[in-house]
Amino acid sequence: GNSVTQMEGPVTLSEEAFLTINCTYTATGYPSLFWYVQYPGEGLQLLLKATKADDKGSNKGFEATYRKETTSFHLEKGSVQVSDSAVYFCALSAGSARQLTFGSGTQLTVLP
Amino acid sequence: NAGVMQNPRHLVRRRGQEARLRCSPMKGHSHVYWYRQLPEEGLKFMVYLQKENIIDESGMPKERFSAEFPKEGPSILRIQQVVRGDSAAYFCASSPRDNYEQYFGPGTRLTVT
Numbered sequence: 001g002n003s004v005t006q007m008e009g010p011v012t013l014s015e016e017a018f019l020t021i022n023c024t025y026t027a028t029g030y031p032s033l034f035w036y037v038q039y040p041g042e043g044l045q046l047l048l049k050a051t052k053a054d055d056k057g058s059n060k061g062f063e064a065t066y067r068k069e070t071t072s073f074h075l076e077k078g079s080v081q082v083s084d085s086a087v088y089f090c091a092l093s094a095g096s097a098r099q100l101t102f103g104s105g106t107q108l109t110v111l112p
Numbered sequence: 113n114a115g116v117m118q119n120p121r122h123l124v125r126r127r128g129q130e131a132r133l134r135c136s137p138m139k140g141h142s143h144v145y146w147y148r149q150l151p152e153e154g155l156k157f158m159v160y161l162q163k164e165n166i167i168d169e170s171g172m173p174k175e176r177f178s179a180e181f182p183k184e185g186p187s188i189l190r191i192q193q194v195v196r197g198d199s200a201a202y203f204c205a206s207s208p209r210d211n212y213e214q215y216f217g218p219g220t221r222l223t224v225t
Binding site: 004006036041042043044045046049089098099100101102103104105 | 116118143145147152153154155156157160167168171203205210213214215216217218219
């Protein structure tokens with residue numbers, strides 16, 4: 001079946017540090033890949049997505065590249081801000097299944 | 113255009129009671145998904161519905177849980193005879209058509225005492 005393995009948290013960084021959150025997946029066929037962000041007490045917001053190999057999704061300074069050869073979709077940001085503190089979820093949808101399969105989430109805390 | 117709306121935002125039930133969670137999709141969206149998030153875990157798919165049809169309920173527990181999305185009105189997730197293990201955040205998402213981006217609501221946090 002489909003699965004997403006996400007870097008264990010929590011992650012604590014200082015403002016302006018470089019961020020990487022690792023995500024690898026197992027899926028049938030050619031999945032679409034997503035990063036969602038969840039701020040405290042809120043629902044999930046789509047951060048970025050990629051639908052085919054070598055696509056790069058980007059938004060608000062965050063980037064992730066769909067790597068089919070390593071089945072990965074790592075999230076990166078060059079300089080994090082305090083306002084980036086949240087939980088980040090990697091997810092996929094694949095084949096005829098319409099639902100999203102999520103990783104366990106990574107709590108990011110950015111200190112001023 | 114209002115986003116996905118869920119109510120109530122917080123719900124407290126005693127063991128054995130029924131819980132009803134409501135989800136109003138974004139305007140123009142006819143596809144609804146329900147997910148459950150247990151403490152310290154990611155979201156797990158429960159059920160996918162279109163208007164008046166259950167398309168995929170492979171993630172739904174076989175007993176006590178049911179879902180509907182009537183022609184008029186919100187989608188309802190119903191949990192009968194709740195137990196402590198049902199305590200979780202329940203998220204609804206909607207999309208305008210099949211196999212398209214999903215937009216999430218703020219969730220309903222169910223606490224069973």
